[in-house]
Amino acid sequence: MPPNRPIRIAGCSGSTTDRRTAMHLLASNHPNDPIDVLVGDWMSEGNMTVRAGTKFAGAVDAYEPTFLEALDPALPYIAKYRIKLAVNAGAADTRKLYEVVKGMVEKKGLGLKVAWIEGDEVLDKVVEKMKNEEDAFENICTGEKLGDWEFKPIYAQAYLGGFGIVKALEKGADIVICGRVSDASPVIGASVWWHGWGRDDLDQLANAFVAGHLSECSSYAVGGNYSGFKDLEPLDWTNIGYPIVEISQSGDVVITKNQDSGGEVSVNTLTSQFLYEIQGPWYFNSDVTAILEDVTFEYMSANRVALKGVKGALPPPTTKVGITAKPTxxxxxxxxxxxxxxxxxxxxxxxxxxxxxxxxxxxxxxxxxxxxxxxxxxxxxxxxxxxxxxxxxxxxxxxxxxxxxxxxxxxxxxxxxxxxxxxxxxxxxxxxxxxFEYYVTLLPQADIDHRLHLSGGESMLIPPPSKTKVYPMQQPTQDVTVSPTALEKFGETIKAPLGTIVHARSGDKGSDCNVGFWVRHADEYAWLQSLLSAAFIRDLLAEEYKGGRVERYEFPGLRAVHFLLKDHLDRGVSCTTSVDFLGKNCAEYLRCRFVDVPVKFLGRGRI
Incomplete structure (x- = not known):
């Protein structure tokens, strides 16, 4: 059994184009900066569709090859220090990647046990339920029904939870190769295995889930893609580090970074990553729903910040499915x-x-x-x-x-x-x-054959959660703050870019774009809440407003206001004609728009 202490999990990759050296760096430095589990994310809506097309075309290798570039130099250290590794790099051929990794391990004589997880490929199930008229498979971004989609599906991939990873680690696996598990599933799986939690430990699961969200994009939590980036230059922005999440038996989470690295882990860098990709105060995962209304970050010491206020609730009975169509x-x-x-x-x-x-x-x-x-x-x-x-x-x-x-x-x-x-x-x-056109919908978890395969040939079914909750399709939204303050009460103003004093972060999920804004000081938050109504955001978008629904949420503990711009991104990263194909620059566009900024706030220094 693992020791009775917090588990230390390091995020070593956030995309196929992340720095390949991270896994080797973190594993080789284990004696000075111990890591229990390395996790990495090599899948996105972009390469999911490309690899689906590769498989559809009959190509041999439809997994993500950049993972192997990162793994190869790290393997001797993973073996030497007995570090566990769980990754979602299988793309559209997880079994083949497993075979390649197993061959690499055997060739190096390292004696590591490799496992792989399947069940994410669900096109046959989607087609069957469509044929039997059991499900209309509504697009969660656009509301369109799959039967009305003008494109022919060639591949469908469901987002799996972390309990297959749990079972793999319990059975002695050292490396767990996954296809499309959710981005946070490796952290959830590693934490459940380490602490022995069950499916009813919802608060612990929710905290591990949010810890996974904070670390799955690697350096984003340490200053990458952060609107306060100018502060990072004296902190060596050429060597921005990687997040390490420390998760205790009770579910308490502390976020730090690897030693001797640049960038910083701060309340602001974590707020930036937290607001990225969420869809509102309910954050859904196959294993748990995280309730985020009261979330805060607490500074502990330099590069050590605690996550607070996350609550757990039952997971939904469904999970997200991405459907790829024949190419245009x-x-x-x-x-x-x-x-x-x-x-x-x-x-x-x-x-x-x-x-x-x-x-x-x-x-x-x-x-x-x-x-x-x-x-x-x-x-x-x-x-x-x-x-x-x-x-x-x-x-x-x-x-x-x-x-x-x-x-x-x-x-x-x-x-x-x-x-x-x-x-x-x-x-x-x-x-x-x-x-490749891409369509996002939901599938009941009970319809998924989530299965673990061990290196000795044994396989086992991973059952879905037995307790679930059906949530409304639309999250709670408020077009204006509950108790607005008249803007003239903030005193004299000047026209200035919103980003003069306001941080922001945005990103894509299918064709939806989310964008979160936050400020550094408590008295500024009353102004931000009152200024940023749904109508104001539509006006601020100006010619970029596409006419879709705008959903608005507040996170008082973060001094943040978050917006979900429905169907804003022209069909999503795989096929958009926009140069902002990931939605990441929506926030930077809005920060440069001029608004009436109270003069008294400017005296505190610009971002």
Whole structure:
């Protein structure tokens, strides 16, 4: 049995493109900075669809190969120090990844036991229930019904809970390879195994769940993607560290970071990561629902912060499912436009392209002309005076975006275009590439064959939770604060960017975008609550408002106001035509918008 002390879990990856060196760094430094379990997240809505397409096309390897780059140099230290490892890197072929990892372990003679978990592939179950008219599979972002979706599903993947990982560790596994478990499931699974919790220990499970949310994006909790990033430069922002969550038997959570690393773990960096990707005060997982209304962070000492106020409730009977459709195709081409009369120049080149492209436009499913950037008054260098004019199209067939139908009409106006007309000479993006439509819905957990496979050949079924609760589809929302303060009571104001004194963080979940705002001081929160109504956010979005529902929630313990922008992201990361394909820049756009900022708050220093 594990020792009777808090478990120390380190998050070593937040995406396929995270730094590959983290697992080796954390494992090799175990004597100086002990880690009990390494967890990592190698899956997202982006690569879930790509790997689904790989599997559909019959390719051999549909797992996430970047995981192996991180694992290989770390394996000797994982074995030497008996560190456990649980990851969601299987993508669309978890069994094959298991076989590869097992082979690596055997080749190195390390004697580690490897297990793998299946059950996340659920297309057959979705199709069966559709055929039997048992479920309409409503899209949780758009409200659309799957039967009305114009695309043909090729793959469906459910988000599994952490109890398969629990059983694997109980059976002696050293490495647990998962496909699509929820991002926090490895932390939940490791914590339950270490402390011997059961499914009824809801408060403990909820705290482990939120600890998993805080650590699953690796360096985000230590200052990555943080709107107060300028404070990190003297803290070595070239070497931002990785979060370590310490979880006690009672479920108490302390967040810290690996030794001798840059960045910081602070109330602000954790608030930033907390507000990222949540959907409101009810945070759902296959194993537990975390109730977040009273959540706070408590500073303990430098780079040690405690999580407080999380409560546990029964999990929902369903879990999220991501459905990938047959590919559509996309092509894009760019022009550089400089100096004066930008809008007139864009009108000219767009109209010329449209004339040449006219015979082919009916076969496009989407065609957009986008001006990216703006020119400042009296610029002092040519780059600052240049914008990117982007032409992007999508079609159901690759041949509809063949060069003669897309890229030739885009570049042929060069000799009759605006002054200074300059196309980008790298035309690789102008040739059709696959993109995958993505649909997010729910499936009863009881319909999932969640199964653990051990290295000795033994397999066992992981039953779903026996106690669940059905929650309303829409979370509690309030368009305005309950007790607003008249804004004039905050005194004299000046027009300034909202981000002068307000932090923010945003991100994507399907086609929804969430964005949370918070302030540093208690008296500023009364102003923030009163200023940020749902109507105000719609106005602040200005031309970016897409007409969708805006849901608003408050987190007083964090001095935060959070918004969920329903269906804001043009179908999501896998197929959007937006340059903000992850929704991460929505917050930064809103922070640069001018509002009436009380002068008395500015004296405390800008963010």
């Amino acid at each position: 195709y996309q092509a894009e081409m760019h022009w550089f436009i400089t100096g004066l009369d930008i809008s007139a120049k864009t009108r000219m080149i767009e109209s010329q392209i449209r004339v040449l492209m006219a015979p082919h436009i009916p076969s496009f499913s989407r065609l957009e002309f986008q001006t990216i950037g703006s020119v400042p008054a009296n610029p002092t260098n040519q780059n600052s005076a240049t914008v990117d004019f982007r032409v992007i199209a999508q079609a159901r067939r690759a041949e509809d975006l063949a060069p003669q139908r897309f890229v030739r009409p885009c570049i042929d106006p060069i000799m009759c275009a605006y002054p200074g007309a300059t196309p980008h000479l790298d035309l690789r993006q102008a040739f059709p590439k696959e993109v």
